[in-house]
Amino acid sequence: MNTSNAYIAGDQVDIPHSENAQLNCPICFKPFTTLAELNEHLDQDHGFQNEIESQNKTTERIETSQRVQPSKRNPRNANNHNSKLESSGKLISNRHWKKFTPGSKCNDCKRQLKKTSEVRNCRKCGNIYCKRHCANVIRLNMKAEYDPKNGTWYSCCHSCYELRPGYNDFGGRVDLTDTFSNTRNKMNVDKELRKLQIENRLVRIIDGIIKLYIAAGDGVMAIMTLDYQISNLEKSITPWKDDTTALNCNICRTNFTILQRRHHCRLCGSVVCDNKNTDCSNEILVRFLRRITADLPYSEKVPTSSEFDKSIRICSSCFDMVYTSRKFIVDVQSEPSALILKYYNLRSLSEVIDSILPRFEELLSNMEIAKELNKPPNATEISEMSKFRERLLRSFTSYNILAKQLLAITPANISEKRIQASIQTVSSNYIAEKILPMKNIPTILGNSTSSNESSTATSLADSEHSKIEVKKLSDLMNNLNVKEIKEYREELMVYKEQSFMLQSMIEKSKRQRNFDEVQILSQNLQDITTRIHDIQGKLGEQGFE
Amino acid sequence: MLQFKLVLLGDSSVGKSSIVNRFVKDSFDEFRESTIGAAFLSQTIALQGQPDVSVKFEIWDTAGQERYKSLAPMYYRNANAALVVYDITQAGSLEKAQAWVTELKEKVDDDSLVIYLVGNKVDLAEADQEVCAVPTPEAQQYADDNGLLFGEVSAKTGQGVQDTFQAIGQKLYDLKKNEQGALQGSTDGHVDIQLPRPSTNDSTGCCV
Numbered sequence: 133m134n135t136s137n138a139y140i141a142g143d144q145v146d147i148p149h150s151e152n153a154q155l156n157c158p159i160c161f162k163p164f165t166t167l168a169e170l171n172e173h174l175d176q177d178h179g180f181q182n183e184i185e186s187q188n189k190t191t192e193r194i195e196t197s198q199r200v201q202p203s204k205r206n207p208r209n210a211n212n213h214n215s216k217l218e219s220s221g222k223l224i225s226n227r228h229w230k231k232f233t234p235g236s237k238c239n240d241c242k243r244q245l246k247k248t249s250e251v252r253n254c255r256k257c258g259n260i261y262c263k264r265h266c267a268n269v270i271r272l273n274m275k276a277e278y279d280p281k282n283g284t285w286y287s288c289c290h291s292c293y294e295l296r297p298g299y300n301d302f303g304g305r306v307d308l309t310d311t312f313s314n315t316r317n318k319m320n321v322d323k324e325l326r327k328l329q330i331e332n333r334l335v336r337i338i339d340g341i342i343k344l345y346i347a348a349g350d351g352v353m354a355i356m357t358l359d360y361q362i363s364n365l366e367k368s369i370t371p372w373k374d375d376t377t378a379l380n381c382n383i384c385r386t387n388f389t390i391l392q393r394r395h396h397c398r399l400c401g402s403v404v405c406d407n408k409n410t411d412c413s414n415e416i417l418v419r420f421l422r423r424i425t426a427d428l429p430y431s432e433k434v435p436t437s438s439e440f441d442k443s444i445r446i447c448s449s450c451f452d453m454v455y456t457s458r459k460f461i462v463d464v465q466s467e468p469s470a471l472i473l474k475y476y477n478l479r480s481l482s483e484v485i486d487s488i489l490p491r492f493e494e495l496l497s498n499m500e501i502a503k504e505l506n507k508p509p510n511a512t513e514i515s516e517m518s519k520f521r522e523r524l525l526r527s528f529t530s531y532n533i534l535a536k537q538l539l540a541i542t543p544a545n546i547s548e549k550r551i552q553a554s555i556q557t558v559s560s561n562y563i564a565e566k567i568l569p570m571k572n573i574p575t576i577l578g579n580s581t582s583s584n585e586s587s588t589a590t591s592l593a594d595s596e597h598s599k600i601e602v603k604k605l606s607d608l609m610n611n612l613n614v615k616e617i618k619e620y621r622e623e624l625m626v627y628k629e630q631s632f633m634l635q636s637m638i639e640k641s642k643r644q645r646n647f648d649e650v651q652i653l654s655q656n657l658q659d660i661t662t663r664i665h666d667i668q669g670k671l672g673e674q675g676f677e
Numbered sequence: 678m679l680q681f682k683l684v685l686l687g688d689s690s691v692g693k694s695s696i697v698n699r700f701v702k703d704s705f706d707e708f709r710e711s712t713i714g715a716a717f718l719s720q721t722i723a724l725q726g727q728p729d730v731s732v733k734f735e736i737w738d739t740a741g742q743e744r745y746k747s748l749a750p751m752y753y754r755n756a757n758a759a760l761v762v763y764d765i766t767q768a769g770s771l772e773k774a775q776a777w778v779t780e781l782k783e784k785v786d787d788d789s790l791v792i793y794l795v796g797n798k799v800d801l802a803e804a805d806q807e808v809c810a811v812p813t814p815e816a817q818q819y820a821d822d823n824g825l826l827f828g829e830v831s832a833k834t835g836q837g838v839q840d841t842f843q844a845i846g847q848k849l850y851d852l853k854k855n856e857q858g859a860l861q862g863s864t865d866g867h868v869d870i871q872l873p874r875p876s877t878n879d880s881t882g883c884c885v
Contacts (some may be wrong), residue, residue, distance in 0.1 A: 623747040630714040630748055637717060652735055653717060659751060 160231070176249050177232065179223075224286060225276050228258035240265035240290060255286035268293035327453050330399045333369050334444075334454060335428050337398060338418055340365045341442050342432040362442070370401045378403035383448060384410040397447035399454075404447045415443040416451070424455055471548055474538045475555055481534060485527045485566060492520040528567060535559040617671065624667045631660045678721065680733045681849050684752045686781075687762035688773035689741030692797040695832035696762060697738045700842055705833050712740040715752055722839075724846050732846040753781060758791040758845050765796040765829065768810040771819075778823060789856070791848050793826040794819070795841060800831040 155164040159178050164170040174180045230236075232251045237244055239259040245251050252266035253259065256276055268290055271283030278296050293299070344361050348354040373382075375394045380387045382402040388394050395406050395413050404413040421444065422434050434440065446454075468476075495517050502508075539556055543549040634657040641649040685693040694712050698704055701720045721733040737752040739745065753759055759781055763774040774794060781792060796816055802809035813829060820827035826844055830837035 622744070626714070626745055626748055630751075633714050649717065649719060652719075656717075656751070663751065 173248055177251065177253075178226075224255055224272055224274055224284075226253070226255075226258070228276065229253040230258050230260050232260055236260050238262040238265055252287065254289035254292055256288045256292040259289060261289050265289060270296060327457075330450055330453055331425070331428055333399050334421065334425065335430055336369050337366055337444060338422060339430060339432045340369070341418060341444075342435065345435060345440060345442060346432075366398045366444070370396075370398055372396045372401045373403050375403050381405035381407075381410075381412055383412040386410070395445055397450055398444045399446055399450040402447060411448050413445055413447045414451070415445050417441065417443045421446075421454075424458060427458075469544060469548065471538065471541050471543065471552060471555075474534065474541065475551075478531065478534050478538065478555070478559065481527060481531050482562060485524065485531065488520060488524055488527065489566060492517075492524060495520060528563060531559070532563060535563075620667050620671050624664065624671065627660055627664045627667065631657060631664065634660065678731045678733055679846075679850060679853060680735060681757040681846070682735045682737070682755060683758045683760060683845065684737045684749075684756040685739060685760045685762060686749060686753065686774075686777040687741055688764070688767070688770040689743075691741065691762045691764040691767070691770050691774075692832045693741060693760075693762045694738050696760070696795065696797060696830060696838055696841075697736055699832045699835050699838045701736070703835065705835075707833075711742060712738060714745060715739045715748055720842075722842060722846060724850060725843055727850075730850060732850060734842065734846070750784060753785060756785075756790065757849055758793065760793050760795055760841070760845070761825075762795045762797055763811065763816070764798055765811045765813075765816075766798055766801055766808045771796075771811045771816060775819065778825065782823075789852050791826065791845055791852070792823075793828070793841060793845055795827075796829040797832060799829045799836060800834045 155167065155170050156162065157164065157170060157173055157178075159174070162173065164173060230253065232245070232248060232253075234246055235244060236251070238261050239254075240261055241264070243262055245260065245262060250262055252261050252263050254261055254266055256270060256272055256278070258276075266287050266289050268288050269285045270278065270288040270293055271280055272286045272288075273279040273283045276286075280296075280298070341362055344358060344365065348358040348361075373396070375396070378388070378394060381392075381404050383404050384407065386392060386405055386407065388405065392405055392407070394403050396402070397404055397413055406413055419434055419440065422430065495513070499513065499517065502513075535556070538559075539552065541552070543552050634653055638650055638653045638657065641647070641653060685697060687693050689711060694709060694716065695705060697716075697718055698706065698709075701718045716738040718736045718738065719733060720736065721731055724730045724732060737756070739749050739752055759777075761774045761777050761781075763770040778792060778794070781790065794816065796811060796813070816829075817827055819825075826848065828837055828841050828844065830841055832838060
């Protein structure tokens with residue numbers, strides 16, 4: 133028997149070690165001294181353990197001249213394999229496996245591996261790992277490539293596990309958007325069809341009633357029979373649900389009694405109650421229905437006679453379907469009321485405040501920290517701070533004015549009145565909440581100006597506070613609106629341009645020794661400069677940086 | 678020598694700068710760029726008939742564009758004379774000129790402000806009568822109603838430009854004479870005119 137051949141078929145492995153020949157691993161040609169060692173090696177390193185377990189009844193000799201090539205294996209034999217991981221027949225390619233030499237390190241934890249029994253090769257990348265770090269499983273095909281559909285489960289290292297396409301840390305993700313939109317579209321289509329049906333019935337009933345009414349004329353008998361005819365017509369158009377089986381109202385589920393009578397919705401035919409509190413159904417005048425659904429293709433005209441007082445019982449869900457969507461469209465198209473427009477302004481103003489306030493608070497806290505470190509705030513900080521404060525105060529003032537204007541509007545209806553009341557609460561809360569950091573400044577500024585006289589700090593703070601109040605009042609008087617600011621800025625720009633031109637004109641005149649002109653021009657330049665200062669003063673913080 | 682401050686007002690591109698240029702430098706530029714801000718020029722003339730009286734105009738030529746409208750008050754505020762220019766081929770420019778006249782009357786308290794209404798570009802109307810959008814009588818009527826001096830000029834040909842400034846100078850000189858006459862109570866025709874300030878630009882100066 134050739135030493136290069138080995139029988140590895142389960143218990144009946146028969147290696148002729150009596151010849152004292154060196155035992156080589158049939159796969160990697162590693163030398164072994166005892167058969168037990170070789171067996172262990174084959175089990176651990178080449179993954180035969182499972183095969184052996186499953187093969188303990190088959191005795192088959194496997195050609196192992198060079199290496200065990202998975203493709204060369206007998207498929208019948210392979211089919212018997214029934215392991216937890218490598219369940220399919222063929223063996224995965226191991227050409228790419230890194231060879232183990234004693235002293236190799238686990239690729240993950242860098243632990244030195246001494247015994248072959250400790251070593252696992254990642255089936256995918258082939259790197260050497262300790263057992264602990266090769267504990268993940270991944271589906272691979274025979275070429276050791278990731279194959280999520282047809283692959284078999286093999287153990288792999290953590291990095292291969294994480295690097296596989298589609299891996300995420302959050303667990304599996306299923307995109308249900310399409311399912312959702314399909315369902316939703318279907319529902320919408322159903323709803324649209326239902327609406328068409330209801331509207332079609334409405335048109336037919338109303339046209340029919342008007343026809344009958346016109347045909348009936350004025351006679352007493354005619355009026356008597358008209359109601360009967362109308363009732364028949366309604367029933368012919370809408371199949372009424374059987375009211376003997378209906379025990380409770382289709383909408384509010386109240387049980388029917390002698391007092392709680394059954395009624396039929398003339399559009400959907402369902403049995404509903406007539407409770408005025410739940411509004412499950414109502415008799416609605418034909419005249420009104422015609423008016424709100426003027427877009428429907430009616431063929432008959434509403435009789436002009438004021439005696440035409442026919443009405444149809446309609447349940448609340450049908451009424452919603454007919455009326456609410458139409459009202460919504462009309463409401464959306466109509467101009468928002470003055471109240472709402474003002475509220476939009478208020479909102480945008482509060483957005484402005486919200487954007488400035490954090491920056492201001494940051495400055496404030498910086499100053500507080502500086503104060504604790506006994507560092508007097510420098511001039512730029514103070515000027516920046518006061519700039520922000522000024523802008524904030526201005527915004528707050530405008531906000532306040534706007535809120536007051538808003539409250540002065542007379543609400544058109546009850547809901548507007550409620551909206552107004554809510555806005556009032558919100559706006560006053562908003563100011564009360566946001567103005568808080570503003571009240572902190574005086575103490576800081578006060579302390580900064582009188583760091584030595586801490587006893588007078590509070591009184592200074594008070595005076596500073598009153599200054600703010602005064603400032604606020606003056607803001608009220610001198611509140612430039614956006615248009616004015618724009619005009620002033622424009623003017624300022626023109627004046628600055630002119631002052632620049634004058635300067636160059638003066639230079640030119642000086643060069644020409646034309647001192648007469650220089651004098652005139654200088655005089656003018658002075659005037660312009662005064663004017664520039666004037667405008668800058670007016671613009672205050674709104675001027676150019 | 679008398680010094681007077683004169684300001685030019687009017688809609689854009691009516692020819693304010695061209696008139697001044699014709700007057701000061703006796704030149705005309707067909708492709709003049711529009712004025713930025715306000716330009717300053719000065720010119721001294723001798724009054725016709727009174728060669729011993731010379732008048733120096735300090736001319737502020739303002740830009741007509743709407744953008745520079747806020748600049749004008751700066752210049753007409755202490756002006757002695759205002760030359761309000763319109764373009765006889767543009768009816769709108771007369772309206773603008775009238776607006777300027779109204780503004781001047783409102784904002785300037787000084788009654789002695791001489792306002793001269795000038796219709797420019799008569800050369801165009803002479804070449805083609807059709808293009809004239811503002812008939813002379815209409816403007817004349819308006820000027821008479823509001824107590825303005827009136828004239829039509831052409832900066833291109835120079836027609837009427839010198840006359841205009843002569844008229845303004847004469848008017849200002851007369852006003853000055855009356856004023857001083859009233860002050861001194863002497864109406865014998867002898868006028869003692871004091872210089873507003875010594876001019877360093879005289880040929881008698883040291884640094885010429």
